[in-house]
Amino acid sequence: RAKDAGRGVVRRYLPEMHREAEERRQLETELRSALKNGELTLAYQPIIASHTQKIEGFEALLRWTHPALGEVPPDKFVPIAEEAGLITSIGEWVIRSACAEAVNWPDNIRLAINLSPLQFANPNLTTVILSSLSKNGLSPTRLEVEITEGVFLAENAYTLATLHQLEAIGVRIALDDFGTGYSSLGYLRKANFSKIKIDRSFVRGAAQNSDESVAIIRAIVAMAGSLGMETTAEGAETEEEYESVRDLGCGQVQGFFFSHPMSAAQANALVSEPEGEPNVVRRNFG
């Protein structure tokens, strides 16, 4: 009887699993040509100083405009790119394109890019970053790379060496999505992090007066402060969320309340305003 039930399960789920695998394979094939077809772009989301509300930087976020499906979210295609071995070339394109774009911004505006754990399997990662910076005359101190604990879960012979090289040339390192996953504090000793990005689930909780979220943000902010790291609260969507994280001591905030990710041209226009104009981001720009 157990066998029958088992077979029933298989019969019910197989077509669904098959369809998903098919879809994935299809996307993988199309992703292989997306780069040369110009279907990939970068969107830029402002990172705001909590107290002054001035733009301190932009995070580059990958976008894939599929010819038939339209926008495919990165949470969907980045894992496919990783499995298909495409993330190294796509990741290099991200580094080069974002650096080329950031040259147009004022010197005090930083660029943040996301690095996949798998990019650390490439012993040339530091070289790629350095050459993109120097080609565009961009100071390494203006670049921040965002990594998740996934980098340490997938740690290989090059991982720590690469992080230390990046540190040594002045590139800043941020720990992204902090508070999700394992978030072992041991990871904080693996590199000289400049910043912790607090996951948006806590930001949501803080505005809803969740004692746990408030306590966790407080603890992260205190720890970051004593280790000389900055904090950025991710995903603030409302004024309440912004004010909560500002009042809890998060130095920077990022989220739809201030701005959705925008095109390179929009980002450029936003920071290229005439001298004297207050460099304050317009709410819900883009």
Ligand code: C2E
């Ligand atoms: P992430 O690095 O944590 O990026 C923040 C994500 O939160 C972005 O989603 C952003 O659009 C979204 N977000 C910003 N403000 C708000 C808000 O107020 N509310 C909500 N609900 N969401 C907000 P996006 O662009 O879809 O990217 C998702 C993830 O995909 C990123 O998470 C990152 O892990 C990955 N990703 C994006 N671009 C790249 C890339 O160039 N390379 C790699 N390896 N991964 C990337």
Ligand code: MG
């Ligand atoms: Mg990020």
Ligand code: MG
């Ligand atoms: Mg994040």
Ligand code: MG
């Ligand atoms: Mg994320």
